[in-house]
Amino acid sequence: LTGSGVFAHGAPVNGAVITIVPAGSAGTLTVRKGINCPSSRLITNNETNLTMLQFMMNASSVENITVSSVEFAASGSGNEPYDVSAVKLYKDVNANGALDAGVDVVIDQTGKTYAADNGTIVFDGLTQSISAGQTVYWILVYDMNSKALNGEAFAVSIASSAGITAAGAVSSQSITAYELPVNGNEMTVFLDEHSRSVGPKGCFIKTILTKNEK
Numbered sequence: 001l002t003g004s005g006v007f008a009h010g011a012p013v014n015g016a017v018i019t020i021v022p023a024g025s026a027g028t029l030t031v032r033k034g035i036n037c038p039s040s041r042l043i044t045n046n047e048t049n050l051t052m053l054q055f056m057m058n059a060s061s062v063e064n065i066t067v068s069s070v071e072f073a074a075s076g077s078g079n080e081p082y083d084v085s086a087v088k089l090y091k092d093v094n095a096n097g098a099l100d101a102g103v104d105v106v107i108d109q110t111g112k113t114y115a116a117d118n119g120t121i122v123f124d125g126l127t128q129s130i131s132a133g134q135t136v137y138w139i140l141v142y143d144m145n146s147k148a149l150n151g152e153a154f155a156v157s158i159a160s161s162a163g164i165t166a167a168g169a170v171s172s173q174s175i176t177a178y179e180l181p182v183n184g185n186e187m188t189v190f191l192d193e194h195s196r197s198v199g200p201k202g203c204f205i206k207t208i209l210t211k212n213e214k
Contacts (some may be wrong), residue, residue, distance in 0.1 A: 026173040027062035027132065029159065031055060033182050034137050036097030042190040045083070045148040053140045053184035054097040054158045057084050057177075059130040064169035069124035071163040072140055076186055078152035085145035086111030089123050092137040097210045099141055107138065129169065142185075150191040157183040 034054030043050060053072070059065040070089070074080045091105040092098075108123045130136055140156060148154075158164065159181050166175040 002045065010098050016090075024170040025062065026168045027065050027175060027178045028060040029065050029067075029130070030058040030060075030179055031164060031177045031182055032058075032179050033184075034092070034095070034097060034139075036044050036095060038097055038185060038187075040185040041187060043144070043187045045144050045189045045191060046146040048143045049088075049099045050142045050144065050187065051079075051098055051139050052142050052154065052187065053158075053182070054092055054095075054137060055158065055182045056095075056135055056137050057130055058135040059132055061133040062159040062168075063171060064132050065166050065175055066169055067128045067130065067131045067164065067166045069122060069165040070126070070138075070158065071120050071122045071164070072156050073120045073159045074114055074118050074154070074156050076118070076155045078143065078148050078189070079155045080114035081117060083144060083152070084114060084142050084154070087113065087121055087141040088141050090135070090139050091128075092139045095137040096141065099139060103150040104139070111143070124165075141178070148189045150189055151185045153188045155184050155186040157181050 032055065034056050037054040038051050057067070072087075078084075088109040088111060089107040090099055090109070091107060093104050094100060107126065107128060112121050112123070114121055142154070161180050163176045163180065164177040166177065167173065168175055
């Protein structure tokens, strides 16, 4: 090889990207109401895949963040254990605030249920990674079961930073979520007269039940 140049040939060799985080430094997670969170509206009592809340999460540029659990709090005059048959969580890939089959990605569709009226529900055991500098949108959806009464209302929120458990992928530190609470808008059941109880000779019977009487 005297006097001859040596040239390397072949495809580029790329190593992994390593993010250097100073000791004690961790990323941050910002959580806000989604840009297309559904407005308050009238719903039927048998709607399925009803978006109750769209929220966004943004990881700072320091490191990737892994979300392991999210807790949601129900509110409103409706009785969730009685009226809601399933609660599911999805990535809203196109950020439009609606569940789109074949587009949005399942996070948990096991169909969780509330144990108490105006109670909480937790999606845990998650391993959802948000890349550094990335914003993602998630939606919480309800399946109603036809039992809610006319005029009953439903809403859901992430009440505080304690409702989200997350950790930095590089720092391994717990991450506190900022800018909470995130409150969804209220959905109110409206039933036309054909969907309500009807007595003899077609006379409409207005039935009033308290939550405890259901």
